[in-house]
Structure formats: structure tokens, C-alpha cells
Amino acid sequence: xxxxSQPAFSSGRLLRACLYAVLIxxxxxxxxxxxxxxxxxxxxxxxxxxxxxxxxxxxFTFEPWLTAWSSAQIGVEPTGLSPYFINSILMVVxxxxxSTFLGALNGYxxxxxxxxxxxxxxxxxxxxxxxxxxxxxIPMARVLGAIGLAGTTSGxxxxxxxxxxxxxxxxxxxxxxxxxxxxIKAAKMDGAGFWRTFxxxxxxxxxxxxxxxxxxxxxxxxxxxxxxxxxxxxxSMPMTVALNNLVSxxxxxxxxxxxxxxxxxxxxxxxxxYVVSGRYFVRGLMAGAVxx
Amino acid sequence: MQHSLPGKAEATLRxxxxxLVLSPSLFLILxxxxxxxxxxxxxxxxxxxxxxxxxxxxxxxxARLWGQRNWITALQNLAIFGILYILICSLxxxxxxxxxxxKIRGEGILRPIYLYPMALSFIVTGTAWKWFxxxxxxxxxxxxLWGWESFSFDWIKDRNMAIYTVVIAxxxxxxxxxxxxxxxxxxxxxxxxxKAAQMDGAGRWSLYTRIMIPxxxxxxxxxxxxxAHLAIKAYDLVIALTNGGPGRATELPATFMxxxxxxxxxxxxxxxxxxxxxAMIASIIVPYLYAELRERR
Numbered sequence: 371x372x373x374x375s376q377p378a379f380s381s382g383r384l385l386r387a388c389l390y391a392v393l394i395x396x397x398x399x400x401x402x403x404x405x406x407x408x409x410x411x412x413x414x415x416x417x418x419x420x421x422x423x424x425x426x427x428x429x430f431t432f433e434p435w436l437t438a439w440s441s442a443q444i445g446v447e448p449t450g451l452s453p454y455f456i457n458s459i460l461m462v463v464x465x466x467x468x469s470t471f472l473g474a475l476n477g478y479x480x481x482x483x484x485x486x487x488x489x490x491x492x493x494x495x496x497x498x499x500x501x502x503x504x505x506x507x508i509p510m511a512r513v514l515g516a517i518g519l520a521g522t523t524s525g526x527x528x529x530x531x532x533x534x535x536x537x538x539x540x541x542x543x544x545x546x547x548x549x550x551x552x553x554i555k556a557a558k559m560d561g562a563g564f565w566r567t568f569x570x571x572x573x574x575x576x577x578x579x580x581x582x583x584x585x586x587x588x589x590x591x592x593x594x595x596x597x598x599x600x601x602x603x604x605x606s607m608p609m610t611v612a613l614n615n616l617v618s619x620x621x622x623x624x625x626x627x628x629x630x631x632x633x634x635x636x637x638x639x640x641x642x643x644y645v646v647s648g649r650y651f652v653r654g655l656m657a658g659a660v661x662x
Numbered sequence: 663m664q665h666s667l668p669g670k671a672e673a674t675l676r677x678x679x680x681x682l683v684l685s686p687s688l689f690l691i692l693x694x695x696x697x698x699x700x701x702x703x704x705x706x707x708x709x710x711x712x713x714x715x716x717x718x719x720x721x722x723x724x725a726r727l728w729g730q731r732n733w734i735t736a737l738q739n740l741a742i743f744g745i746l747y748i749l750i751c752s753l754x755x756x757x758x759x760x761x762x763x764x765k766i767r768g769e770g771i772l773r774p775i776y777l778y779p780m781a782l783s784f785i786v787t788g789t790a791w792k793w794f795x796x797x798x799x800x801x802x803x804x805x806x807l808w809g810w811e812s813f814s815f816d817w818i819k820d821r822n823m824a825i826y827t828v829v830i831a832x833x834x835x836x837x838x839x840x841x842x843x844x845x846x847x848x849x850x851x852x853x854x855x856x857k858a859a860q861m862d863g864a865g866r867w868s869l870y871t872r873i874m875i876p877x878x879x880x881x882x883x884x885x886x887x888x889x890a891h892l893a894i895k896a897y898d899l900v901i902a903l904t905n906g907g908p909g910r911a912t913e914l915p916a917t918f919m920x921x922x923x924x925x926x927x928x929x930x931x932x933x934x935x936x937x938x939x940x941a942m943i944a945s946i947i948v949p950y951l952y953a954e955l956r957e958r959r
Binding site: 386389390392393394396397399400401402403404406407418419421422423424472475476479480483485489491492493494495496497498500501502503504505506507508509510512513531532533535536539563564589592593595596599600610613614617618626629630633634636637640641643644645648651652656 | 676679680681683684686687688690691692694695696697698699701702705714758761762764766772774775776777778779781782783784785786787789790791792793794799800803804807808834838842843846891894895897898901902905915916919920923924929932933935936937939940943944947948951955
């Protein structure tokens with residue numbers, strides 16, 4: 371599909387140099403905040419206060435990272451961010467697994483076992499991807515309270531499964547729509563039922579879309595703040611909420627180096643996923659935005 | 663008749679099994695999305711304060727909402743933020759995509775660098791930028807230390823300018839993503855069209871302005887829809903960057919809704935602001951989804 375047009379600015383060395391200069395300048399712009407966070411997370415507080423944020427650390431120290439992880443004051447408890455990091459993992463793993471599994475089944479039914487009204491069902495699910503979550507905050511708080519899941523990690527898992535379903539269904543539906551119907555027909559002819567067709571024919575070739583969906587869900591749920599801030603209590607707070615508590619707490623000395631270490635810790639899981647499998651991450655973004 | 667019954671039951675089961683499999687998800691969506699929308703819509707018509715109340719009072723909350731200066735501020739801020747965010751992201755995304763499409767050496771390194779902020783939480787982005795924009799510690803201080811004594815950049819502390827710092831941070835986060843969308847669009851253009859245009863003697867500049875950019879119309883539309891709905895939903899970034907301040911200078915509908923519902927005990931007004939937010943998003947998303955679904959058939 372890629373075109374082989376002539377580069378628009380191939381003529382003129384000067385022009386081409388400008389092109390590279392602009393591109394590199396923007397690379398600096400995108401990297402700068404991360405650079406500042408990393409560099410200042412290994413400085414002492416004195417050095418940050420007295421010095422330049424761009425300069426490299428004179429006295430390299432790993433202390434802020436240890437503090438952020440295990441002893442920084444989050445709210446009233448000096449626990450560091452580690453318990454909240456674990457909360458996030460306990461929330462993300464089941465939420466991603468369940469929503470991906472349901473999305474795969476939904477996509478399968480909506481493309482290969484079509485029924486009257488299936489497009490309406492899909493439309494309803496699709497619109498659910500885009501609603502502003504403010505519209506569900508109040509009733510969700512009531513329902514979580516009523517079923518005894520208020521302030522728990524299980525409650526957050528439920529919330530993220532429900533509001534992730536639209537996207538996971540969208541991903542699998544678009545993927546399976548491109549899967550040849552002839553293969554399905556042949557399998558049905560051979561007597562394969564609903565489940566066998568799914569597990570033997572579709573699932574084995576679903577690797578890429580499962581990766582895309584898992585990455586998408588993982589990134590979204592890990593990075594969520596609104597639901598965590600609304601429905602978690604102190605013991606079930608996810609990482610983003612704990613980080614915000616750490617950074618915006620008004621008591622005591624502001625330990626910027628610890629804040630940065632904490633911010634990098636919160637960003638690390640999604641960054642690692644991005645670095646390892648950026649290709650799939652981009653595909654997920656595209657599938658969420660442009661039709662598949 | 664007698665022994666066809668179990669067979670018939672089995673056939674019926676086989677018939678409805680797919681719908682049975684779909685039904686838990688559909689149930690969840692109907693209840694937690696559409697049921698909840700109705701519930702919040704109902705609350706917006708009641709005199710709910712700290713707790714939900716079911717006494718209807720007509721459109722009073724909406725009248726109160728539009729009488730609130732904070733709400734008007736939130737909408738004005740959303741207009742400034744939304745327009746600049748969409749414009750700058752689209753422009754920057756398009757320019758970077760066209761530049762990257764010039765057979766650039768090192769594209770494989772540059773592209774992921776432009777895109778990685780999208781993987782970060784807005785809380786992390788806000789934390790980084792809050793500090794970077796702080797006059798005493800960040801950019802202004804650095805410029806002073808580098809000898810540019812008169813340099814001043816204190817927008818984040820300035821009531822009139824603070825909303826623009828939200829734009830800066832949000833553009834940083836999302837523009838790489840828009841770039842990726844445009845780049846995919848450019849790479850997807852049929853090379854035959856381009857060859858034909860070049861044969862006709864189209865210059866490189868007009869190749870872009872006349873042929874390629876018009877071909878990107880669907881990408882512009884997708885980018886607009888995605889960015890507009892992100893702008894209306896924007897919450898985390900403001901909380902982490904300015905927490906709605908200084909004063910209420912960076913209040914947005916999402917922060918307004920949260921504070922009125924959960925800290926100011928005006929749940930009815932909060933619910934009505936949520937309904938307005940939903941209406942704004944629906945007016946953008948519904949036509950778009952409708953067109954997309956129809957097209958695909």
C-alpha cells in the first residue's frame with residue numbers, strides 16, 4: 371500500500387538540513403520532560419533547589435527512588451508507593467483478562483453468528499466507548515456500595531471490565547470481520563459447533579488482535595485516574611491516585627526528587643510495554659480511532 | 663412428535679447460543695451505560711444534594727447550572743482549550759507526518775519518540791509539566807541560570823494564562839498520536855494517483871496541497887472526533903497540572919462536575935453538568951459512528 375512518491379524536499383541540501391533540524395528539535399521537545407524527570411530523580415534535594423533542572427546530577431543518589439517506593443508519605447501512612455503499585459497490578463490483570471475474553475466472544479458472535487439487530491447491539495457497545503464517565507459516576511458509586519464492592523479492588527475490576535467492553539468488542543469485531551467466512555462455513559459443514567469453530571478456527575489466528583487488545587486495555591486501565599479517585603478507598607488506591615496524593619500533598623517539605631522517582635515508577639509499566647511492543651500499541655490506537 | 667422434542671430443544675439452544683453468549687456483555691452495557699445515563703438524567707431533575715433524592719423539581723438544576731459563574735468559566739475554558747488543542751495537534755501532527763514522509767533516515771527512531779507520551783498517564787504528564795513550567799524551578803529558572811535574566815514564563819501561576827499551560831501539556835501528550843494517524847493516511851494513498859499527478863507536472867508543493875492533503879479528509883475527521891472527545895473528557899491532566907487553579911482559572915466541565923457532586927454537595931447540579939457533557943460528546947460521536955457503520959454495512 372505504500373506509495374513511492376518523490377520526497378517533497380529532496381532538492382536543496384539546505385532545505386533537507388532544515389527538515390532534519392525541525393524533526394530533531396521536536397524529538398527534543400518530546401523527550402525533554404522525561405529527561406528532566408529522570409535526571410532530577412537521582413539528585414539530592416539541595417541540588418535541585420540550588421541548581422539547574424537541565425544539568426546532570428553532581429552527586430548521583432538512588433535514595434529518592436527507594437523513598438518513593440517504600441517510605442514516602444502517601445496521605446497519612448509512610449508506606450511509599452509499593453502497596454499501590456501492587457493494587458494497580460491486582461486491578462489490571464483480571465480486568466484486562468476478563469474484558470479481552472468477553473470482547474473476543476462478542477466480536478465472534480457479531481461477525482460470524484449474525485442475527486437481526488446485531489448492528490444495533492454493536493452500535494450500543496461502540497457508543498459506550500466514548501461516553502464521558504462523569505455521567506456514570508453517581509449511579510456507579512451507589513451500585514458498588516449496594517453490592518458491597520465500594521472501595522475495593524474487585525469493584526474497580528468490575529468498573530474497568532464494563533467500560534472496556536466497548537473497545538475490546540470493537541477490536542475483535544473488526545478483526546474477525548476480515549476473517550474469511552468460507553472457513554467458518556466449511557467448519558460448520560463438518561459439524562463443528564459454536565465453540566469448536568471459535569477455539570479451532572478463529573482463536574488460533576487471533577494472536578495479533580489479542581496482543582493489541584491486551585496492550586490497549588492494560589495502558590488505559592493502568593493510567594486511569596477518575597475511577598480510581600472516585601471508587602477506591604485508601605487501601606485499594608491504584609498507582610495514579612497514590613502518585614497524585616504524593617505529589618500534591620501540601621504538608622511538609624516538597625521532595626521533588628521523590629515525586630519524580632514516583633512519577634517514573636508510575637509510568638514504567640506502560641513505557642516498558644510501549645518500548646517492547648510499540649507496533650501493537652500504535653495499531654490499537656489506530657483501531658480505536660480509524661475504522662479497522 | 664415425542665422424540666423430536668429434545669431434538670427441537672437442542673436445535674433451539676444451538677440457535678440462540680450465540681445470542682446467549684453475547685447477552686452478559688449486552689446486559690452489562692445496557693445497565694451500566696444506558697441505565698446509568700437514565701439514572702443520572704433523572705437525578706438532574708431532582709433536588710439531590712449530598713445524597714440522591716427522588717423528588718422531581720423540573721429543570722431547576724439546569725437553570726442553576728447556567729447561572730453559575732464557575733460553569734460558564736468551565737465552558738469558556740473548554741472552548742479555549744478544545745479549539746487550541748485540536749488545531750495545534752492537527753497542524754503539528756500533519757507537519758510532522760509530512761516531514762517524516764520524506765524518506766527520513768532514522769524515522770524508526772524519531773517516530774516512537776514522538777509517540778511515547780501517549781503511553782503515559784495524564785497524572786504523570788501533569789506532574790512533569792507542573793514542574794517544568796514552575797517559574798521558580800523549571801524553564802524560567804533554567805533560562806535565568808543560563809544568563810537570560812529577563813526571561814519570564816509564569817503562565818501556570820497566572821489566572822489569565824494558566825489554561826494555555828493545559829494546552830501545552832495536552833498537545834505534548836497527544837500530537838504524536840495525530841502524527842501517526844496522518845502518517846498512516848499518507849502511506850495509504852494510492853501511488854498510481856501520485857504518479858499520474860507527477861506526470862501531469864504537478865510540483866511537490868502542489869502534490870501535497872492539491873492531491874495528498876485533500877485525500878486525508880477522513881483522517882482529519884477521525885482526528886477531530888478523537889481529540890474533541892478527549893478534550894471534553896479532560897480531567898486527570900488538569901487535576902495533576904493545576905488542580906483547577908490558580909483560583910478556578912483552569913476549571914473544566916469534568917472538574918466542575920466532580921467538585922459539585924462529591925465535595926460541594928450539589929449532586930443535582932453535578933448530574934445536570936454531566937448530562938450536558940454527554941450531550942456535547944454525543945453530538946460529535948453519534949453522527950460519526952452512524953456514518954462509519956452505514957458505510958461499512
